[in-house]
Amino acid sequence: MSLYDSERRYRRRVWSGVIRFVIYIGVVLAAATVSYEFGAEDIEGQRRMHQEQLLEFEQARAASEQEAANLRVEVERAKLALDEWEKRYNADVPTGARRELLDLVSERLQAGVDPQRLAFYIKSAEEKRDCEDVETKRFLVRTPLYDGANTSVTFANDAVAVTGSGDSEVTDAGLPQAWFDPHKPVTLVFTRIDGQRTEVAGTLPLQQSVVHDGVEHHFLVKAGARGFAQVAAERCTYP
Structure with missing residues (x-):
């Protein structure tokens, strides 16, 4: 074996070692690169996941705050409604003297007291006024079968005239009579001397006030003897 061949084998071993080292370094670098890329992707994925979770938490927090605000509004509305119902209750539900009167009514x-009669007496209950003595007269109520004499009366020197009309009373056989039926509505007409008329309709008794020449004429009309309406009048200072 010559010296040249020995040197050539030596160089081959050296280059072979260098190549293996380079390949090793390349494999290490490739593995590190792949590991870095996988690690970077994993970190980026975790970052995106955390961002999404943070966004969900923010949305949930905003929704909770909105729900809380809505609940506060509903609470305020409920308070206002409760105050309104309390006011209506206090206004509508009678207490004290009002309750006693309601119970009595x-x-x-x-x-079995007639509601209209009861309402009439309640309306008639007034404070004491400056009035003259009552004047009482009666007249025949006009019907489809009677429109003759004595169907009107006047008061206060003819200052106010009162007249009325109603339905005829009917017998059990269905025959209409000349006189009016006191259980059915009648129409009363109050006419001042200057021609001004006031009408009131309903079942007797009825009441009406007429003001004329600074005087209030108060009339109470109720059923009298058969066919008659009885009128009680008083003169009161006005107002």
Whole structure:
């Protein structure tokens, strides 16, 4: 073996070692690069996941705050509604003297007292006024079968005239009579001397006030003897 061949084998071993080292370094670098890329992708994925979770938390927090605000509004509305119902309750539900009067009225109605008559007496209850003595007269109520004499009366020197009309009373056989039926509505007409008329309709008794020449004429009309309406009048200072 010559010296040249020995040197050539030596160089081959050296280059072979260098190549293996380079290949090793390349494999290491490639593995590191791949590991870095995988690690970077994993970190980026985790970052995106955390961002999404943070966004979901923010949305949930905003929704909770909005729901809380809505609940506060509903609470305020409920308070206002409760205050309104309390006011209506206090205004509508009678207490004290009002309650006692309501109980008395209910008792009278249950006892069979006519509601219109009860309402009439309640309306008639007024404070003491400066009035003259009552003047009482009567007239025949006009019907489809009677429109003759004595169908009107006047008061206060003819200052106010009162007249009325109603339905005829009917017998059990169905025959209409000349006189009016006091259980059916009648129409009363109050005419001042200057021609001004006031009408009031309903079942007797009825009441009406007419003001003329600084005087209030107060009339109470109720059923009298058969065919008659009885009028009680008083003169009061006005106002």
